[in-house]
Amino acid sequence: MSSGGSPAESDTWKELLRGLVRLELKRGCQDDAAVGGFARLALATVEGSCTRTQPIAERGVSNELRSLLVDYQFLPNRARAGRCSALLALLGDSKSPSAGSPLPAGAPPAHATPVSKLPPDSIKALLQVLEEPVSKLWGVGPRVQEIMGKLGVGSIADLLQHAPKGYLDLRYPTELSRESLGQMVLIKARLLTVTEIRRKVLLVKASVRDPGGRVLHLVWFNNKFVRSRLQTGHDYDFYGRLENSFEGAQLMQPAFEESGTPPAQLHMNRIVPVYHLTSGITQKGLRAHVWRAVGRISSATAEYLPRDVASHFKLPDLAWSYRSLHFPTDEHEAEKARSRFAFDSLFLFELRVLMRKHAEQDVPGNPFDLPTGTVERYVGVLPFVPTSSQAAAMRDIEGDVRRPRQMHRLLHGDVGSGKTAVAGYAAYAAKVAGYQSAVLSPTEILAEQTGRVLQELLAPLGLRVATLTGGMTKSQRKSILGAVATGEIDCLVGTHAILEEGVAFERLGLSVVDEQHRFGVAQRVALGTKGNVPHSLVMSATPIPRTLALTIYGDLDISELVEKPPGRFPIQTHLMSATKRDSAYAMVREQVVQGRQAFIVVPAIDPASDEGDGTASVEETMRELTEGGLKGLRIASLHGRMKSSVKQSTMDAFRLGNLDAIVATTVVEVGVDVPNASVMVIEDAERFGLATLHQLRGRVGRGSSVSHCILIQGNVTAEGTERLQVLVHSDDGFQIAEEDLKLRGPGDILGTVQHGYDVPLFGSTALLSYRDLSALPDIRKAASELLEHDPSLGAPEHADLARMLSLRYPASKPGMEDN
């Protein structure tokens, strides 16, 4: 660790923070003085200053700063202004209007008083521990911190919420019998001898005697630490596989720990937590860190939830739950703790969603003045008759944009349900009312396609549509930007490039985000600031079961496209093992001969990017197919690491029929529309989620004859087959989602949602089981009642709750995937 904390250094971060606070004040305390939120960056700045060894006096200041910032994002503007002045005063800002008085009148709620002066209160103490970075734990240096980061663990709270994926019951020694052979066994025994033998490999052999007088042999290979950790005459617990050797019963490479009584013993003689790991950290290592984190929690009872909520849902105490989640004394305790955190996860999630809804509800917007018959005029130029849900969605949108409040609508519909045409209507309505619109797509390929489709739909109505992508030349870009700024262009389509500085609209009135689950909220918001509070339409095909959709998208109004446009031919889905690949590619060839085209999707880009486990990659598959199964056909590859101009020209060639097949990563997952494509082959299908597979499958079946989706299962397991069978039997995205939910538990599915939706769940999603979700309506009700009385959680009695909420949702992580 550096010596740090010198006056110069401390001045730098303070200066930074002062600037930030002043900017935030200037911008009217919207928590937007920085990307991702002012409070978040400010907190990170304070946090950063604390990791260095700091003079004691400074530490008090940091704590005070922190306590002024933790719940900032949930405060009403007035209170925020007070906080800002208090921050400036603490930072010794002479220009601050209230310099000298650290807590200006009227501003700070009770808990803004310096933490150090708080009466001893176990929940405050617990929250303070939870907020600390893991680097505060003994033994966690920069390297371990980085590894933990890969597990999503940054704070002590994250570490404690890294729930075990399971437990090992190592409370009692195994009664050895003939059945024990080949099994993992736990024995308690005294070490008799230990020897190290260096041959080609390093061999450590030991013998032990158990309390029954039985002598067992132990053996380890290539483990140079074992010898030094074993002392003859001492008692140990050994856990390993029991095998027969010519010397008698033998334990292979057992884990061991010196016998003792808990808590002295951590890895044996108890129910032991087993975690998801990442490379660089071992079970024992992680367990020890969690153990130390748990050790920081006092044994006094502590609870941040309002008392009536905790008692209504019969929740065990928080501090107890943390201890019992990781180190339970029996299975019941573990389950009780798990379900407590499942509750927290859902409750905080609902609070967050509802608070956002409240915040967005009252944003004034520009009412569109639309003459009657606007929908009819648009429908009149469509090349098809809209489905009844498309028509209903257009009416919903019309109703929204006419009101003087900002629209926040989600257009939710399975792949191929025709969302683009509805978006076209919204853009048309904007134009009629005298506004421009912006359409944000997750990938270049999709932006280019959506731009083309909207151009076709809207040009007959007199709209000028342009597409902006990252791959354009400077002059192309410049001329488009110029036309956008003067209002010559009515509808601008693009990737996140349209969020960049320098893209100015003359009069932006509507933003559309396509495939919104691919974006972070930060980006949605950035688009929002481009205009004078534009109406917002987000579109998604994430197949959330209906039972969950309302709860999860609680802050948006929803229009759902329930039926698909008529005239679709069914897609036949085939599941086969890798040994039948030849027949899969025979089918591809047959379709190509008939003039059709094929997608071949693989999980990885190149052999190096797989995990060395033989996962199919674009490069390898290309090579294999051009030399084998698809020899002589026109094939090209497509993936996110290619230059955008190459991607575009490949996609163009495919669309024009100049290619027979493309081998791609999931870059083709979202929305690519090539009606002539009739086969979708997915290699190593078991590596994808069902929702992704369903999306991929939606790429075919758009033309006028039967299409095929071939799922090749690379690694055949019974569970994998069962999961993939769901796709063979169903073509309903919602039903698939429901089945997926039952098979995988809700964590993964909510995971997809949270990815785009930016309301991540509490702790590891492994915490949640399908059963927990049945309580969601109740939980939502409780959250909503709470907010009715205290919409911003500013009341002193909700201070701890607000703090926990901002701990769980500290940042928005904008995410763009283009692999």
Ligand code: ADP
């Ligand atoms: P998604 O909802 O997946 O974005 P798209 O908007 O790409 O779906 O539409 C899929 C295809 O269906 C497009 O080729 C589109 O032209 C066509 N389509 C949309 N609505 C209708 C309709 N009402 N009747 C016939 N075809 C339609």
Ligand code: MG
């Ligand atoms: Mg689409």
